[in-house]
Structures are given as C-alpha cells and as structure tokens.
Amino acid sequence: MVIGLTGGIGSGKSTIVKMFSEFENIAIYIADDEAKKLMNTSAEIKNQLITEFGEQVYINNKLNKPYLASIVFxxxxxxxxxxxxxxxxxxxxxxxFIKENSNKDYILYENAILFENGSDSFCDKIITVTAPIDIRINRVIKRDNSTIEEVKSRIKNQWNETKKNLQSNYLIENITLTKSKEQVLKIHNYLTEKIS
Known part of the structure; x- marks a missing residue:
C-alpha cells in the first residue's frame, strides 16, 4: 500500500514524516531527496540535463544547483x-523501492508536488498536511531567510489548499506538535487496522 503525503510549502511535511518514521514496519520515500541524489548519479538524467541546459549544469560531475535554479526560477x-x-x-x-519494501505495512511517499505532477495516481490513500497561511509563511521565512514576497510567489506555484484537501483521504492540521502527533498515530492505526 502506498500512502502519499503532501502539503503546501511551510505546512511542515518534514516534521510529520519524522513522526511517521518512528513506526517500525513502514518504509519512507522522500521524492525531493531521491530526486537530488538521482540528479547526481543517474547517467540518463545527467545526459538529458546537459543536452537541455548546457555543460555548465555540472561542475566536476556534481550538479551545479545555483546555475540550474537561475534558469528554471x-x-x-x-x-x-x-x-x-x-x-x-x-x-x-x-x-x-515499492517492490523492495512490499513486506512493509505501507510505504509513505512524501512529495511536495504530488498532485501537480500526477504522482497521486499511484497512491492508495493520500494525506495532506495543512497549516494556516500566516504560520506557513513565517515557517518558510525562518527556515530559508526568504522575504514574504518570495514565499508568496512559491505558494502561488503550488495547487491551492482547498483543491488538495478535497482530493485527500486524511488531513493533518500541523499547528502544535502534540496535536500533530495524535493525528499521525490515529492515521497510522487506521492504515494498519489497529483502530482503538
């Protein structure tokens, strides 16, 4: 069973993933981390990126992130x-990864743009992490040293909350750690049919 986990920027997906990681019999796949690794290790990606964006996209065989970001931003x-x-x-x-972990209770697949890139199509259930917009903006400003304008423009590039929420099976409102933990446990119990 593949459980998609998504949420807008600043909703606190990483915090929620950390809470899920405490459960023993699940496997976690973080799309963004894996994509970063693959951009440095996959010959298929490397060749296509060089063809598309030029030789400078790699320096000493390492992805030149600032250069690529300046093009796509x-x-x-x-x-x-x-x-x-x-x-x-x-x-x-x-x-x-799913095949390799087929013995687990479920696979938690974290992807910030799960709906935007159509990855929701291979999830059995979807969890969306939400938080009030002002909390999200403040979290991102603190985390990335961004300006309010930068954060708002990044939010604009993602699907809006309502659209995501309507297509999700579970919502976690991530405001306080205690409340979030309770919601995570409840969802985990549902998913593993240990409903108390």
Missing amino acids: NNKERLSTLNAIVHPVVNKHLQH
Missing part, C-alpha cells in the same frame, strides 16, 4: 522541461 516552461527529465526516472526508482 520564474520560468515555468524551463521548470516543466526539468521536471519532464527528472520525474520519470524518480518514478521508476520509486516503483523499484
């Missing part, structure tokens, strides 16, 4: 091109 077309190169390889990698 605020350019939806170039960002789509990047995603079209990276996502299929990540999806293949995920399918392999």
Whole structure:
C-alpha cells in the first residue's frame, strides 16, 4: 500500500514524516531527496540535463544547483522541461523501492508536488498536511531567510489548499506538535487496522 503525503510549502511535511518514521514496519520515500541524489548519479538524467541546459549544469560531475535554479526560477516552461527529465526516472526508482519494501505495512511517499505532477495516481490513500497561511509563511521565512514576497510567489506555484484537501483521504492540521502527533498515530492505526 502506498500512502502519499503532501502539503503546501511551510505546512511542515518534514516534521510529520519524522513522526511517521518512528513506526517500525513502514518504509519512507522522500521524492525531493531521491530526486537530488538521482540528479547526481543517474547517467540518463545527467545526459538529458546537459543536452537541455548546457555543460555548465555540472561542475566536476556534481550538479551545479545555483546555475540550474537561475534558469528554471520564474520560468515555468524551463521548470516543466526539468521536471519532464527528472520525474520519470524518480518514478521508476520509486516503483523499484515499492517492490523492495512490499513486506512493509505501507510505504509513505512524501512529495511536495504530488498532485501537480500526477504522482497521486499511484497512491492508495493520500494525506495532506495543512497549516494556516500566516504560520506557513513565517515557517518558510525562518527556515530559508526568504522575504514574504518570495514565499508568496512559491505558494502561488503550488495547487491551492482547498483543491488538495478535497482530493485527500486524511488531513493533518500541523499547528502544535502534540496535536500533530495524535493525528499521525490515529492515521497510522487506521492504515494498519489497529483502530482503538
């Protein structure tokens, strides 16, 4: 069983993933981390990125993140091109991970753009992490040293909360750690049919 976990920027997905990681018989796949690794290790991705964005996209065989970011930031077309190169390889990698972990109770698949890139199609259930917009903005400003404008523009690039919430099976309102932990445990119990 694959359980998608998503949420807007600043909703606190990483915190929730950490809470899930305390359960023994589940496997966790974090799309963003795996994509970063694959961009440095997959020959298929490397070749396509060099063809598309030029030789400078790698320095000493390492992804030149600032260079790539400067190209795709605020350019939806170039960002789509990047995603079209990276996502299929990540999806293949995920399918392999699912097979390898088929003995687990479920696989938690964390992806910030789960709906936006169509990855929700191979999830059995979906959890969306939410938080009031002002809390989300403050978290991102603290975390990334961003300005309010930068955060708002990043939020604008993601699906709106209502749209995500309507397509989710479970919602976790992530405001206080205690409340979030209770919600995580409840969902885990449902998923593993240990309903108390």
